[in-house]
Amino acid sequence: MSANTQILTAVTSQRAPRFDADLGVITPPSNGMPRSAFGRPVAPRAAWRRRYVAWLILLDVLAALAASRTVVALLDEADAGFWDQRVLGVSSFALVANLGVPLGWLLLLVAAGAYDRRVLGHGTDELKRVARADLVMAATVSFLALGFKKDLSRATVAAVIIGLLVYTLLARFVARAVLRRLRRVGQRASQKVLLVGRLPDALALHEVVTRNPAAGLRPIAIHLPHHPRPGERVTAPVPVYVGWDLVPLVQQLGADTIAVCGPAGLESYELRKLAWQLEGTGLDLVVVPQVTDVTGPRIHVRPIEGLPLLNVDEPTISGLSLLTKSVLDRVTALIGLVLLSPVLLAIALAIKFSDPGPVMFRQTRIGHEGRAFKVWKFRTMYTDAEQRLAALQHRNESDGLLFKMKDDPRVTPIGRHLRALSLDELPQLINVLRGQMSLVGPRPLPTEDDDYRGDVRRRLLVRPGITGLWQISGRSDLTWDDAVRLDLHYVDNWSLAYDLGILWKTASVVLARRGAY
Structure with missing residues (x-):
């Protein structure tokens, strides 16, 4: 318009x-909403939502059948004798596997709200409700086995429960990917x-x-x-x-x-x-x-005589969760360095043979609580990059503390490929192992401690990360204000589950090369 x-x-x-x-x-010709039950017809639900739920039901049935087939491969002799029994001429296995498990699974998903329109296609609530239904399924299977005095093996029960959860979550991840694709391409659904x-x-x-x-x-x-x-x-x-x-x-x-x-x-x-x-x-x-930029478990609704009060808890940036995050970071970094050592060696040789100079680039960054440290990166620029920076300042495309250019002439040819796939960041696993960084957190910036003033200084309440909300939301394409807002949102709402979600999304962002330069 x-x-x-x-x-x-x-x-x-x-x-x-x-x-x-x-x-x-x-x-308009008139105002007001007809109050009569025989007034204007009500607006129907969006058709895409009904079709999406129908596909989810089909996928959930297929997941239940796949879980049943998995059980067959894990049956021991004691359980096999039970499944060979016949009811009205039909084997008990056929009844339970092809009818009982899918029907019971659908009923539990409905009861857990896994088809609620408010949680479909986004967030973690849908996945939590699937997990909740799976726990109820475990209790149901155990109760039925006890009620019918059938001594099912633990392997059989575990196969049913784990199979239902894994297959259903995989199916819903696929459904989400298709749904998001439709939304991005044609704004449908x-x-x-x-x-x-x-x-x-x-x-x-x-x-x-x-x-x-x-x-x-x-x-x-x-x-x-x-x-x-x-x-x-x-x-x-x-x-x-x-x-x-x-x-x-x-x-x-x-x-x-x-x-x-x-x-x-x-x-x-x-x-x-x-x-x-x-x-x-x-x-x-x-x-x-x-109240904006406050989500997750920090928000609680407390009604008093019909008046809903919104309780906002303080951020959990300390305690057992933070200790767990630190331990997981260091263990994952150690395993990553070992497994990725051939890749790291190949990148180092490529840099060495393509351009004279050091393989690694170390620069002072500001980290947790304002402490300075040396960050490790593969060198992606020519050795005289710092001396050429002053002549390029007028071409800066960033509106914040950083210097950014999409076609920076200081970047080497191999450096462009490393930056596009974020491979130059892999040596920062060393910083994670030393406790200077985390896998997920605000990016450490090449600035002085005095540059962090006002609200921006809240970024320093947690350890900087190799990836974060900034990276999965646009990377260098974001404005400085948007980047700061995302970092502060992470600091205020971080959790271990949040970190896992960011790590999951990082892979797709890196492969798509969005905002990397």
């Missing part, structure tokens, strides 16, 4: 729509969202969700709570509405979600009335809290 977005305004009227050329105003709130709040949410299409939210319009001041120009990438009744508007736009942005989006009583209006419409209501 053009920079000067047209504002579509509503007033209470029962007449046909009309357009006022002087005001640029479109008036996404929720169409009407943003409600002040323009700055709505635009902030618009920027976040459009930068992450895999999240499955696609803003299609903005509704402002108040008319702009006389002479104020409204600039937005989507149409902007003012004064419309939200439920008819979202149905007219073909959206399926209303997102209330910021504290000024709606008054509390208006938000409550909106929730009532959405009953039976098939529309989702999302409220963006005033």
Whole structure:
């Protein structure tokens, strides 16, 4: 759309729509949501969601059948005698493996909320619910074996439980990959969202969700709570509405979600009335809290006489979890250095033969609690890179503390390949082994300790990492403000599970070579 977005305004009227050329105003024929049970038909759920759930059910059935087949390969003689029994002319194995296990597994997944539309395709809640269903399955199998006085071996029970979990998670990872691909390519299989709130709040949410299409939210319009001041120009990438009744508007736009942005989006009583209006419409209501960049176990809702209080715990950057992270970092670094030693040797020889000079590059970085240390990297630049930096400062493409150029002439030919795949970072496993760095954390920057002022200094509360949120969210393509925001988000919300998720995503980002230069 053009920079000067047209504002579509509503007033209470029962007449046909009309357009006022002087005001640029479109008036709807009427306002209000029909309260009669025989009123306007409700909006259906997004069709893609039903198809996605149907595919998940099919995949879960196949996972259950695969788990049953795995059991067959692990049966011992005692269990084999039980499976050879026949019920109504059909072997007990055929009944349990082809009917009992898949049906029971689907029922447990439904009971655990693994098909809840709010958790499908993103986050870890869906995977946690699958794991919860698997634990219940373990208890169920054990209870049935005890109830029927059947002495099943531990190997049989373990094969069923582990097989169900592994096959189901693999199937859901594949389904997520396909879903995210659809969202990135054609913006399909996404929720169409009407943003409600002040323009700055709505635009902030618009920027976040459009930068992450895999999240499955696609803003299609903005509704402002108040008319702009006389002479104020409204600039937005989507149409902007003012004064419309939200439920008819979202149905007219073909959206399926209303997102209330910021504290000024709606008054509390208006938000409550909106929730009532959405009953039976098939529309989702999302409220963006005033507390931002705080997620996971730090947030708890404590209701008192109908008033929900949001408890925000302090970040857990100490204690047993931090000790566990440190131990795992060093053990993983040691194993990685041993296993990757042939790769490290091959890279070192390639650098040595391609350009005269040292193989390694060591530079002072600022680490945990402001302590300086020497970071290890494979050399990717010519030996006179530091002397040539001053002449290139005017071509700096970074808006922060770092110098960045996509086509930096100081980078050697082999260095470009090493940077694209982040292979130049592998020697930093030495820093991890020495306790100066972590596998996951904010990147250590070649700056002085005095450069970390204000909020940015919170990056130093944890050990810097080889990879982090910065790396999986755009790397060098991010602005300095975005990079700092992501690093602070990690510091405030880190956990071992969070680290594992970042490590998992790092592989795909590195292979795609996004933002590496």
